[in-house]
Amino acid sequence: MTVKKVSFGMLAAILMICGTFMFTSCSPDDEAEEERGKRAEFLNMLKSLDWGMDTTFVYGHKTPDVDAVCSSLAYAKLMRTLGYNCKAKLSGDINRETAYIADVFGFALPELKSSVAPKTRLILTDHTDYAQCVDGAKEAIVLQKIDHHLEGDILDSGIPYVRREMIGATCTIIYEMYRELGVSIDDETARILLAGLLSDTRNLTKAATRLEDSVAWEALVTQLHLEDKVAEISHQMSEASNNYFGMSDSEIFLSDYKGYDMGGKAIGIGSLDCQASEMEDFINRMLAVMPQVMRDKKLDMLFAKIDNKVPNPDESNPDDLFLDDGTYIIYCGDGARAIAETIYGSSLREGVIYSKEKIGRKQIVAKLTELLQN
Ligand SMILES: [Mn+2]
Numbered sequence: 001m002t003v004k005k006v007s008f009g010m011l012a013a014i015l016m017i018c019g020t021f022m023f024t025s026c027s028p029d030d031e032a033e034e035e036r037g038k039r040a041e042f043l044n045m046l047k048s049l050d051w052g053m054d055t056t057f058v059y060g061h062k063t064p065d066v067d068a069v070c071s072s073l074a075y076a077k078l079m080r081t082l083g084y085n086c087k088a089k090l091s092g093d094i095n096r097e098t099a100y101i102a103d104v105f106g107f108a109l110p111e112l113k114s115s116v117a118p119k120t121r122l123i124l125t126d127h128t129d130y131a132q133c134v135d136g137a138k139e140a141i142v143l144q145k146i147d148h149h150l151e152g153d154i155l156d157s158g159i160p161y162v163r164r165e166m167i168g169a170t171c172t173i174i175y176e177m178y179r180e181l182g183v184s185i186d187d188e189t190a191r192i193l194l195a196g197l198l199s200d201t202r203n204l205t206k207a208a209t210r211l212e213d214s215v216a217w218e219a220l221v222t223q224l225h226l227e228d229k230v231a232e233i234s235h236q237m238s239e240a241s242n243n244y245f246g247m248s249d250s251e252i253f254l255s256d257y258k259g260y261d262m263g264g265k266a267i268g269i270g271s272l273d274c275q276a277s278e279m280e281d282f283i284n285r286m287l288a289v290m291p292q293v294m295r296d297k298k299l300d301m302l303f304a305k306i307d308n309k310v311p312n313p314d315e316s317n318p319d320d321l322f323l324d325d326g327t328y329i330i331y332c333g334d335g336a337r338a339i340a341e342t343i344y345g346s347s348l349r350e351g352v353i354y355s356k357e358k359i360g361r362k363q364i365v366a367k368l369t370e371l372l373q374n
Pocket residue numbers: 067068126148168169170200
């Protein structure tokens with residue numbers, strides 16, 4: 001004993017402090033109790049859903065990227081573990097990055113099912129706009145939505161369960177749900193979740209990355225013993241996503257594309273990148289295919305952002321051969337010029353604006369929504 005004498009006053013104070021801890025939410029027991037309560041609430045919610053008799057399909061968005069595919073796979077698996085007949089499906093062909101990481105991590109991709117019959121039960125991951133949904137979604141029954149985008153035209157209020165967190169990846173949200181529910185994450189599921197997380201946050205480097213993403217990253221990388229490999233895997237994913245080799249110009253334009261309905265207007269937004277030295281030619285090729293994309297997708301306006309890549313003067317790091325140097329915005333369709341210029345300033349020439357800022361698609365969506373819905 002280092003403290004030989006404890007006065008009655010001190011003892012009383014210690015007892016009072018202990019008592020305070022015991023009766024506030026700070027105590028571990030209370031936290032566990034609260035977690036149990038939330039878990040029971042979620043499980044009861046699941047029980048109360050109108051699942052119908054057939055399989056419930058879990059879909060990510062159209063023009064699926066890694067987070068869309070992996071969140072649907074991991075969430076379908078979570079639902080199956082909890083006793084519900086759910087299966088992940090793809091609403092369109094996967095991109096090169098998804099093909100790459102599914103091969104390296106060795107997981108099976110969902111089957112393609114590009115439309116659903118009326119009254120089909122759906123769970124949506126990684127999207128919140130009908131324009132990005134599997135065909136037929138408007139007549140389907142959406143039971144749940146798990147997402148990390150601003151609420152779109154699939155309103156949260158119409159869906160029994162919505163979980164939206166503005167963090168780096170939908171796969172991070174699903175990682176949290178496994179943890180909260182006490183469902184163990186097997187290695188295959190860990191790889192699937194990590195793939196989506198690496199892709200959407202570019203290995204925790206994107207501006208949208210949050211603490212939650214880092215926590216999930218740490219746990220998944222540790223579980224899979226990938227500490228020494230994760231940077232290289234992420235680098236190869238990024239290479240696969242930026243590799244337009246052998247693709248037609250319209251395939252390139254649509255390689256990372258999302259559609260929206262904003263104030264009754266059908267809007268498309270592509271996300272591209274190109275080295276500065278080839279930008280002029282690239283922009284011309286993209287502008288040339290945009291009218292056809294507009295006709296095919298029945299759009300009112302079409303935009304794309306093109307990250308401008310310049311060689312990194314510091315050549316010591318082979319993982320960072322290029323740096324971002326602003327963003328080109330290209331546009332097409334009636335009224336698109338006025339809107340693009342309102343947001344990003346005057347055009348360099350018809351169809352093209354340059355901004356010194358690095359612009360993400362989520363920012364463009366927020367600005368366009370603001371302008372078009374008022
Ligand atoms: Mn995502």
